[in-house]
Amino acid sequence: MHLQHDIACCISILFILNFAKADSQDYLQEKTIHLLDKKFNSNEYSDNDERDREFLASEDSEVSVSNTFDKNIIWKSQWANNIKFGQISGVSIDPNGNIGIFHRGSRVWNRNTFDNTNRFDRNERPIQENTIVLLDKLGRKLLEWGANMFYLPHGLTIDMYGNYWITDVALHQVFKFDAKDIAKMKDITKLKKRQYIQEKMFLNNHNFDPLLENNVLKPSMILGEAFEPGHDEKRFCKPTAVAVESNGDFFVSDGYCNSRIIKFNAKGEIILQWGRHVNGNIYDLTHLSSNVFNIPHALALASELNLLFLADRENGRVLSFFATNGTFHKEYKHPIIGTKYIV
Numbered sequence: 069m070h071l072q073h074d075i076a077c078c079i080s081i082l083f084i085l086n087f088a089k090a091d092s093q094d095y096l097q098e099k100t101i102h103l104l105d106k107k108f109n110s111n112e113y114s115d116n117d118e119r120d121r122e123f124l125a126s127e128d129s130e131v132s133v134s135n136t137f138d139k140n141i142i143w144k145s146q147w148a149n150n151i152k153f154g155q156i157s158g159v160s161i162d163p164n165g166n167i168g169i170f171h172r173g174s175r176v177w178n179r180n181t182f183d184n185t186n187r188f189d190r191n192e193r194p195i196q197e198n199t200i201v202l203l204d205k206l207g208r209k210l211l212e213w214g215a216n217m218f219y220l221p222h223g224l225t226i227d228m229y230g231n232y233w234i235t236d237v238a239l240h241q242v243f244k245f246d247a248k249d250i251a252k253m254k255d256i257t258k259l260k261k262r263q264y265i266q267e268k269m270f271l272n273n274h275n276f277d278p279l280l281e282n283n284v285l286k287p288s289m290i291l292g293e294a295f296e297p298g299h300d301e302k303r304f305c306k307p308t309a310v311a312v313e314s315n316g317d318f319f320v321s322d323g324y325c326n327s328r329i330i331k332f333n334a335k336g337e338i339i340l341q342w343g344r345h346v347n348g349n350i351y352d353l354t355h356l357s358s359n360v361f362n363i364p365h366a367l368a369l370a371s372e373l374n375l376l377f378l379a380d381r382e383n384g385r386v387l388s389f390f391a392t393n394g395t396f397h398k399e400y401k402h403p404i405i406g407t408k409y410i411v
């Protein structure tokens with residue numbers, strides 16, 4: 069079910085990109101109308117519960133979207149329906165066209181998940197089930213990993229080289245897992261599947277490789293301080309997503325409690341950052357500037373256009389910036405699309 073919602077979101081985004089292509093400014097003038105958002109469990113709102121509920125209660129729910137979606141898109145309700153997911157927080161396509169899914173297993177984000185300083189309870193264990201699943205186009209499971217590693221999954225981006233970029237909002241961290249390590253993991257899965265028990269014993273006996281031995285993937289890069297929220301050069305606060313350039317530079321949207329985008333070079337050093345919190349009346353959306361975010365929730369890069377797109381979730385808009393320097397480019401809003409979860 070959750071996957072369906074995510075795909076619905078992706079479809080919304082196709083519309084946004086179409087608007088981008090049409091280069092129309094008209095939408096910017098529209099009054100903001102949020103759809104009643106039945107797509108997501110209200111738990112997802114976490115620290116915005118009260119405000120969201122008031123917001124939604126006052127919205128016009130009469131907006132019809134029935135004629136707007138492409139009728140040629142076929143919905144396959146059976147796709148991957150034999151696989152059990154928890155709350156799905158991230159979906160990304162790998163370079164081979166397979167579908168990576170990041171989910172929360174048995175963990176649920178509810179109003180007790182964080183204290184009022186945005187801290188997660190350190191005594192909680194990591195999610196014991198695998199949180200990352202790779203499926204082929206037919207919905208067959210190719211690989212599954214990520215057990216006992218994450219506390220509250222959020223973003224998953226698989227870059228053009230097959231590296232996995234992950235954000236965990238409980239850890240307040242961003243992780244990079246290298247494609248070559250993922251590939252090793254795939255080999256192991258194959259070995260296991262074929263039950264080459266002798267080979268496995270051989271590997272274990274020879275202390276071959278810690279990765280193989282423990283069957284645990286190690287990140288090649290970790291940014292942020294585990295469980296410590298912050299707003300500085302070393303810490304994030306519930307970082308939501310990552311977008312990656314072909315040269316390895318990457319952007320992080322940070323996040324539920326910060327309101328900024330940070331650009332890093334491939335080594336993980338900060339190149340630039342921009343964006344700030346709402347000041348004053350958060351209900352007054354009309355005076356929001358292009359640099360004021362309210363839950364920067366997802367990112368998408370159009371490198372060939374030198375543009376970075378941000379889903380500024382609670383402001384109900386998508387913003388674009390020049391990827392090279394962070395300068396504001398455009399704002400996209402439309403009544404048929406409500407709160408923007410994904411770009």
Ligand SMILES: *[C@@H]1O[C@H](CO)[C@@H](O)[C@H](O)[C@H]1NC(C)=O
Nearest residue numbers: 374390391392393394395396
């Ligand atoms: C940022 O880059 C864009 C595109 O190259 C350019 O038009 C804009 O003037 C730059 N902004 C600044 C502040 O230099």
